[in-house]
Amino acid sequence: MAQMTMIQAITDAMRIELKNDENVLIFGEDVGKNGGVFRATEGLQKEFGEDRVFDTPLAESGIGGLSIGLALQGYRPVPEIQFFGFVYEVMDAISGQMARLRYRSGGVYHAPITIRSPFGGGVKTPELHADSLEGLMAQQPGLKVIIPSTPYDAKGLLISAIRDNDPVIFLEHMKLYRSFRDEVPEEEYTVEIGKADVKREGKDITIITYGAMVHSSLKAAEELEKEDIQAEVIDLRTVSPIDVDTIIESVNKTGRAIVVQEAQKQAGIAASVVAEINDRAILSLEAPVLRVTAPDTVFPFSAAEDVWLPDYKDIMEKAKQVINF
Amino acid sequence: MGTKTLTQIEEEFETFQILNEEGEIVNEDAMPDLSDEDLQELMTRMVYTRIWDQRAISLNRQGRLGFYAPVAGQEASALGSQYALDKEDFILPGYRDVPQIVYHGLPLYQAFLFSRGHFQGNQIPEGVNVISPQIIIGAQITQAAGVALGLKKRGKKNIAITYTGDGGASQGDFYEGLNFAGAYNAPAVFVVQNNRFAISVPVEKQSAAKTIAQKAVAAGIHGVQVDGMDVLAVYAATQQARERAVNEEGPTLIETLTYRYGPHTMAGDDPTRYRTEEMDNEWEKKDPLVRFRKYLESKDLWSEEKENEVVDQAKEDIKAAIKKADEAPKQKVTDLIENMYEELPKNLQEQMEEYKEKESK
Ligand SMILES: Cc1ncc(C[n+]2csc(CCOP(=O)(O)OP(=O)(O)O)c2C)c(N)n1
Ligand SMILES: [Mg+2]
Numbered sequence A: 001m002a003q004m005t006m007i008q009a010i011t012d013a014m015r016i017e018l019k020n021d022e023n024v025l026i027f028g029e030d031v032g033k034n035g036g037v038f039r040a041t042e043g044l045q046k047e048f049g050e051d052r053v054f055d056t057p058l059a060e061s062g063i064g065g066l067s068i069g070l071a072l073q074g075y076r077p078v079p080e081i082q083f084f085g086f087v088y089e090v091m092d093a094i095s096g097q098m099a100r101l102r103y104r105s106g107g108v109y110h111a112p113i114t115i116r117s118p119f120g121g122g123v124k125t126p127e128l129h130a131d132s133l134e135g136l137m138a139q140q141p142g143l144k145v146i147i148p149s150t151p152y153d154a155k156g157l158l159i160s161a162i163r164d165n166d167p168v169i170f171l172e173h174m175k176l177y178r179s180f181r182d183e184v185p186e187e188e189y190t191v192e193i194g195k196a197d198v199k200r201e202g203k204d205i206t207i208i209t210y211g212a213m214v215h216s217s218l219k220a221a222e223e224l225e226k227e228d229i230q231a232e233v234i235d236l237r238t239v240s241p242i243d244v245d246t247i248i249e250s251v252n253k254t255g256r257a258i259v260v261q262e263a264q265k266q267a268g269i270a271a272s273v274v275a276e277i278n279d280r281a282i283l284s285l286e287a288p289v290l291r292v293t294a295p296d297t298v299f300p301f302s303a304a305e306d307v308w309l310p311d312y313k314d315i316m317e318k319a320k321q322v323i324n325f
Numbered sequence B: 001m002g003t004k005t006l007t008q009i010e011e012e013f014e015t016f017q018i019l020n021e022e023g024e025i026v027n028e029d030a031m032p033d034l035s036d037e038d039l040q041e042l043m044t045r046m047v048y049t050r051i052w053d054q055r056a057i058s059l060n061r062q063g064r065l066g067f068y069a070p071v072a073g074q075e076a077s078a079l080g081s082q083y084a085l086d087k088e089d090f091i092l093p094g095y096r097d098v099p100q101i102v103y104h105g106l107p108l109y110q111a112f113l114f115s116r117g118h119f120q121g122n123q124i125p126e127g128v129n130v131i132s133p134q135i136i137i138g139a140q141i142t143q144a145a146g147v148a149l150g151l152k153k154r155g156k157k158n159i160a161i162t163y164t165g166d167g168g169a170s171q172g173d174f175y176e177g178l179n180f181a182g183a184y185n186a187p188a189v190f191v192v193q194n195n196r197f198a199i200s201v202p203v204e205k206q207s208a209a210k211t212i213a214q215k216a217v218a219a220g221i222h223g224v225q226v227d228g229m230d231v232l233a234v235y236a237a238t239q240q241a242r243e244r245a246v247n248e249e250g251p252t253l254i255e256t257l258t259y260r261y262g263p264h265t266m267a268g269d270d271p272t273r274y275r276t277e278e279m280d281n282e283w284e285k286k287d288p289l290v291r292f293r294k295y296l297e298s299k300d301l302w303s304e305e306k307e308n309e310v311v312d313q314a315k316e317d318i319k320a321a322i323k324k325a326d327e328a329p330k331q332k333v334t335d336l337i338e339n340m341y342e343e344l345p346k347n348l349q350e351q352m353e354e355y356k357e358k359e360s361k
Helices: A006-020 A044-048 A060-072 A084-104 A134-138 A151-163 A213-226 A244-254 A268-284 A302-308 A312-323 B006-011 B036-061 B075-083 B098-103 B108-115 B139-153 B172-183 B215-219 B231-246 B277-284 B288-298 B304-326 B333-338 B346-360
Strands: A002-004 A024-028 A053-055 A076-080 A114-119 A144-146 A168-173 A182-184 A197-200 A205-209 A231-235 A238-240 A257-264 A290-294 B090-092 B160-165 B188-194 B222-227 B252-257
Touching: A002 A006, A006 A024, A006 A044, A006 A151, A006 A168, A006 A182, A024 A060, A044 A053, A060 A076, A060 A084, A084 A114, A084 A134, A114 A151, A134 A144, A134 A168, A134 A238, A134 A268, A144 A151, A151 A168, A151 A182, A197 A213, A197 A244, A205 A213, A205 A244, A205 A312, A213 A231, A213 A257, A213 A312, A231 A244, A244 A257, A244 A268, A257 A268, A257 A312, A268 A290, A290 A312, A302 B333, A302 B346, B036 B075, B036 B098, B036 B108, B036 B231, B036 B288, B036 B304, B075 B098, B075 B160, B075 B188, B075 B231, B075 B252, B075 B288, B090 B139, B098 B108, B108 B304, B139 B160, B139 B172, B139 B188, B172 B188, B172 B215, B188 B231, B215 B222, B215 B252, B222 B231, B231 B252, B231 B288, B333 B346
Parallel strands: A024 A053, A024 A076, A076 A114, A114 A168, A144 A168, A205 A231, A205 A257, A257 A290, B090 B160, B160 B188, B188 B252, B222 B252
Antiparallel strands: A002 A182, A144 A238, A197 A231
16 A cells, blocks of 8 residues: 555546546646646646646636536536635536536436535635635535545545536645645545544544544544543545434434534534434433534634634533533 | 628737837837836836845745745836826736735735735725735626726726736636726726736637737727836836726726746746746846836936945835834734624624633633
């Protein structure tokens, strides 16, 4: 097995699918010669040619519409939106069009499109680069939304996403791109979409999270262990649809839960998770399910990021609050 | 035949130039009415901005600046167009258009705070008619049509001017902005600084159109392509566009042909991946400062001594501005909460308390 960063795992997944399926096309701003601003598509144009891997003019709505058109011609587009804060430019193509294609054509057409895009705080970008906008996407029926937290998951999930016959939003947390390496098989494998992963087992409290917050939660769990609290950490991996079974099984065991997200508190994934727990496991609960989130402001100017973003201490504090309820 | 072919239309968009690479006036008739002091001031601003750009790059490398998009190479294009404005004209800049708004009145230290991701950098002082640089490419262009329409409705003899790049001219917002301004005959000037690349993507890949200027044709507005390394041509074209706009003779799209010498931004871009050294050299020969310096020296309006004075002044100002930026209070989440709504809703009132406590620790 190889040691790979998340960015390498992502490139690897695209390379494998470009090889496997001649209908896979990769395009976006700067993805060709430049290999993407994060080098996610490094070397792919060289290896597969400009027919398969190409730059687009600078227009996200165009990229979205182009993807739908190519899908209608039987291709399997894997467009990149350079930063997910630019998704507003392509919202109609995503939510208004591709998410509804199968539905409005009565199943005649479908959109096997995987939109890849970096997002996530902690890297001090200018405005509208780092925002956690998965909640917006998750609210749109017809889309699947994936946020991997490890290189292994990223590769397996991206391959699954590209093979999926419905539109998938694949969000890559910038902070995780190069922050650590993981054992990643060089051959192809898939990770099931819609399946959470228990990243750490524990009996006292369940921490449900995704993205970079998985690592903050694992760190919190380690610290809590020193205080004799055994936290179970569930990585949703797919935030739409949510793997309710894994969550409920864990909550039934621990009787306590917190949900952690980097996004703001209002609406969002964490609120959905809390609602699912209330719907399905209320009688197992020993305490209310609390959330750790960012505050309800626009994503902060970079000089305030450090305080704004939730960290492992916030998670510990909330976990203890639930434990001591 | 009553039809015009595409080629005929494209041929009409010749590059407007006044000062050639050798610093010679090649288009005397178009020479704008500028005093010797004005000419010296234009040079001063270009030299100043070049120094500022160098300092910004090195401050960024030392981790003392944050987000920065280099401007060297584009001084004539940026500053020549701004110089044609009235103080009451309104600028809607992109991220690379910081020099224009500083010369329009934004204090330099605030430009540095903007780079540092401090909200006070975006708090435009009263009487400075600009908005902070737009990050979303193209968003400012439709807004410029709105500002222009507003100015017209208010009966002001002023314009809205907005800047974008060759990449920005591919956004839907670009076409919408031109079209709206045209439809309302709003006093807007759209400047596209065509520096030939959108990060790594060459302008040839943005569009089948030979020029960006010709995109004005479909919107029914004026369009002109200008040598963006020639500060006199950029000034003259903008000044004419401004005149037309305030006289209700229609908006103008100005394409300036220019080049950025540096990387796209300081966040890891490597131009050697997509540009050749020959191309860099070819453009450096067109340098806006070099040719204007030659011209001014030939008229005895510039000297090494004068240039050194400007350089020293720039360095001094930058030092002072950085010091002032350093003195800005640490940015708090509570500041951000404060600016979400006129009146805070309940969720934010609660969070305000929570973060006040957090930030007091
Ligand atoms: C809507 C949107 N899409 C993409 C980006 C990322 N991005 C920033 S600058 C840039 C290239 C812009 O090129 P151009 O318009 O030519 O301006 P230049 O940077 O050359 O001045 C890109 C793709 C962005 N900021 N906003
Ligand atoms: Mg450009």
